[in-house]
Amino acid sequence: MTTSYPGSLDSFTNPASTDTLSSSTVPHAAQHDNANDAIAAIETTLGTNPQGSYSTVAARLSALGTSGVTFSQWRFTSSGGETSLSGSDAFSTTLAYTAGAEMVFVNGVLLERGVDYTASNGTSVSLTNALVAGDIATVASPSSFSVANAIPLSTVTAKGDTIVATGSGSVTNLAVGADGSTLVANSSAGGGLSWAGQPYANPVLNSAMDIWQRGTSISVTSASVYGPDRYYVSSGAAATYSRQATGDTTNLPNIQYCTRVQRNSGQTGTNALRFSQAFESVNAISFAGKTVTFSFYARAGSNYSASSNALAVNMYAGTGTDQNLIATGYTGQTNPISQTTTLTTTWQRFAYTGIISSSATEIGFVFDFTPTGTAGTNDYYDITGIQIDLGSVALPYRRNASTLQGELAACQRYYYRITNANQTPLGTGFGFSTGGFFAVIPYPVTMRVAATAIDYNALSSIQWQGNAGGNTPSSVVLDSNVNSIYSAGIDVNKSSSFSTTGVYSLLLISGGYLGFSAEL
Amino acid sequence: MDTVTFIDVETMAGTETHAIITHADGSFTSMLKATYDAQQATLPSNSSIPQAGE
Numbered sequence: 023m024t025t026s027y028p029g030s031l032d033s034f035t036n037p038a039s040t041d042t043l044s045s046s047t048v049p050h051a052a053q054h055d056n057a058n059d060a061i062a063a064i065e066t067t068l069g070t071n072p073q074g075s076y077s078t079v080a081a082r083l084s085a086l087g088t089s090g091v092t093f094s095q096w097r098f099t100s101s102g103g104e105t106s107l108s109g110s111d112a113f114s115t116t117l118a119y120t121a122g123a124e125m126v127f128v129n130g131v132l133l134e135r136g137v138d139y140t141a142s143n144g145t146s147v148s149l150t151n152a153l154v155a156g157d158i159a160t161v162a163s164p165s166s167f168s169v170a171n172a173i174p175l176s177t178v179t180a181k182g183d184t185i186v187a188t189g190s191g192s193v194t195n196l197a198v199g200a201d202g203s204t205l206v207a208n209s210s211a212g213g214g215l216s217w218a219g220q221p222y223a224n225p226v227l228n229s230a231m232d233i234w235q236r237g238t239s240i241s242v243t244s245a246s247v248y249g250p251d252r253y254y255v256s257s258g259a260a261a262t263y264s265r266q267a268t269g270d271t272t273n274l275p276n277i278q279y280c281t282r283v284q285r286n287s288g289q290t291g292t293n294a295l296r297f298s299q300a301f302e303s304v305n306a307i308s309f310a311g312k313t314v315t316f317s318f319y320a321r322a323g324s325n326y327s328a329s330s331n332a333l334a335v336n337m338y339a340g341t342g343t344d345q346n347l348i349a350t351g352y353t354g355q356t357n358p359i360s361q362t363t364t365l366t367t368t369w370q371r372f373a374y375t376g377i378i379s380s381s382a383t384e385i386g387f388v389f390d391f392t393p394t395g396t397a398g399t400n401d402y403y404d405i406t407g408i409q410i411d412l413g414s415v416a417l418p419y420r421r422n423a424s425t426l427q428g429e430l431a432a433c434q435r436y437y438y439r440i441t442n443a444n445q446t447p448l449g450t451g452f453g454f455s456t457g458g459f460f461a462v463i464p465y466p467v468t469m470r471v472a473a474t475a476i477d478y479n480a481l482s483s484i485q486w487q488g489n490a491g492g493n494t495p496s497s498v499v500l501d502s503n504v505n506s507i508y509s510a511g512i513d514v515n516k517s518s519s520f521s522t523t524g525v526y527s528l529l530l531i532s533g534g535y536l537g538f539s540a541e542l
Numbered sequence: 543m544d545t546v547t548f549i550d551v552e553t554m555a556g557t558e559t560h561a562i563i564t565h566a567d568g569s570f571t572s573m574l575k576a577t578y579d580a581q582q583a584t585l586p587s588n589s590s591i592p593q594a595g596e
Contacts, residue, residue, distance in 0.1 A: 457552045475573035479570070497549060499551050513554065
C-alpha cells in the first residue's frame with residue numbers, strides 16, 4: 023500500500039495475536055512496507071530538525087502561539103446586494119477580526135475604514151455600498167499576539183491597580199489602596215511600595231523628648247508621676263527618667279534628645295519601670311477602626327538587665343473619655359498591639375501594626391522595662407522618636423508640631439510651669455481679707471480643663487509685693503470657684519498680712535517654680 | 543515617700559480644705575481635698591494595665 027500521507031491519513035490493519043507471518047490478511051512484509059512508507063512520509067513532511075531550538079515540535083508550536091502573529095483571511099463571493107459581511111465563508115471560516123487592525127477588500131481593492139465600511143464588533147462589517155453579484159469581498163486581520171518582554175495586560179485586574187517591580191525583570195500587581203491613602207516606599211513589601219494612610223501630624227506629643235517643663239531629670243520611687251511632658255512614668259525601684267543627647271546621626275533621623283529610663287545603680291527592685299502616654303479622647307477618636315503602626319527608636323544601656331534585653335511594648339484602646347491609662351486603665355479596654363522587642367546597645371527603629379477597635383474613644387501606649395538582679399551603672403534604655411501612623415507602614419519620623427514652640431504649646435495644654443529667672447512676676451490681685459489675696463495668672467495657651475493641681479518647690483520661693491511691702495505666703499492654693507482654662511485663680515494666704523483695699527503682685531524668687539496641671 | 547497634710551485655707555468663697563503633698567525631693571503639690579480623694583480612688587495599684595510578666 024502506498025501511503026496517502028500527507029494528502030490524507032492512512033488506514034492500517036493491525037495484526038491479531040493469532041495472525042502468522044504468512045497471514046494472507048496482514049502479510050508480514052506488507053506490514054513493514056506500509057509502516058516504512060508512512061514514516062518516510064512523516065519525515066518528509068516535518069523535514070529535518072523540526073523542533074528547531076525547542077525540545078519538541080509541540081513546544082515550538084506553542085511558542086509560536088503566544089509570541090507570534092497569524093493573519094486570518096475571510097473570503098466571500100457576493101450573490102448581489104449585500105451590505106453586511108458576517109458568518110462563515112465558503113471555506114467554513116467564521117468572520118472574526120481585531121477591530122481597528124482589519125483590512126477589507128472588494129475585488130482586490132482596499133476599502134477605506136470609516137468611509138467605505140465600518141467595523142467595530144469583531145464579527146461583522148457594514149459596507150457603505152452594496153456588493154454586486156460576483157464581487158469577492160475579503161476581510162483580512164492579524165490575530166492578537168504577545169510581544170516578548172512586554173508586561174501583559176492581565177497583570178492588572180481592577181481600576182487603580184499599579185504594576186510594581188519585585189526585582190530585576192519581574193513585576194507584580196499592587197492593588198489600589200483606600201481612598202485618600204498615599205503610596206509610600208516600603209522595603210518590607212514584595213513590590214517595594216505600599217499604600218499608607220495620609221501622612222498627617224504624629225499624634226504623640228513630645229515624641230522627640232524636647233519638652234521637660236518639670237525638669238530634665240525626674241526621680242521616681244514607688245510612685246506614678248508625669249516626667250517629660252505628657253509622659254506618665256512609674257517605677258517599683260528608685261529610678262531616674264532623664265533627658266539625654268542621642269549622640270547618633272547615623273541610626274537616628276537627626277533627633278537630638280531621648281528619654282533615658284534608668285533603674286538607679288545598686289537598686290534591687292524588679293517591678294517594671296513604666297513609660298506611657300495616653301491621648302485625650304478628642305485626639306484618639308480619629309483612630310477608631312483604623313490600622314495603625316506604632317514606631318519608636320530605642321537602645322539598651324550596657325548593663326540593661328531585662329531578661330533577653332526585652333522591652334514590652336503595648337498599645338491600648340478604650341471606650342471611656344479622657345481616662346488616665348496607667349492609673350485607672352480604660353473602660354472597655356483592648357490591646358491592639360502587644361509586643362516584646364529585643365534591644366541592643368545600638369539605636370534601632372521598631373514598628374508594630376495593629377487595628378484599633380471601631381468603638382475606641384481612647385488610645386495610649388505603655389513601655390515596660392522589667393529589671394532583674396542588682397542594677398549596674400548603666401541599667402537603662404533610651405527611647406525617642408515615638409510615632410503613630412495610619413496604615414501598616416511606619417512613615418518617616420516627624421514631630422506633632424512643625425516647630426519646637428508649637429510642640430511646647432501642645433504640651434502646655436496639659437501642664438504649664440513658670441520657672442524663676444530673676445524676680446519673675448506671676449500675676450496681680452487684690453486682698454479679699456486680712457488673711458489672703460486673690461491673684462490671676464494667665465496661661466500662654468488654653469488648658470485642656472481648668473487646672474486641678476498646682477506644684478511648687480518651696481513657699482519661700484514665692485513672694486507677694488504690695489504697697490506696704492511683701493513676704494512669703496503660708497499657703498498658695500487654686501481657687502476652687504474662680505479658675506478657668508484660660509487663667510488660674512490663686513489664693514495666697516498669710517494671716518494678718520493683707521488689706522481688702524490692697525493690690526498685690528505675686529512673684530517667683532530664688533529659683534522657684536509654680537506649675538499648673540490639667541493632665542489626664 | 544510622699545506625705546500629705548490637709549489644711550483649711552481661707553479663700554474668696556470661704557474656708558476650704560486643701561491637700562498639700564510633700565514629695566521626697568522637697569517639692570509640693572497642692573489641690574482641693576476632694577480632688578485628692580478622687581485621685582486616691584484611682585491609684586495605679588488599681589489599674590487594669592498589667593505589668594510585663596504578670
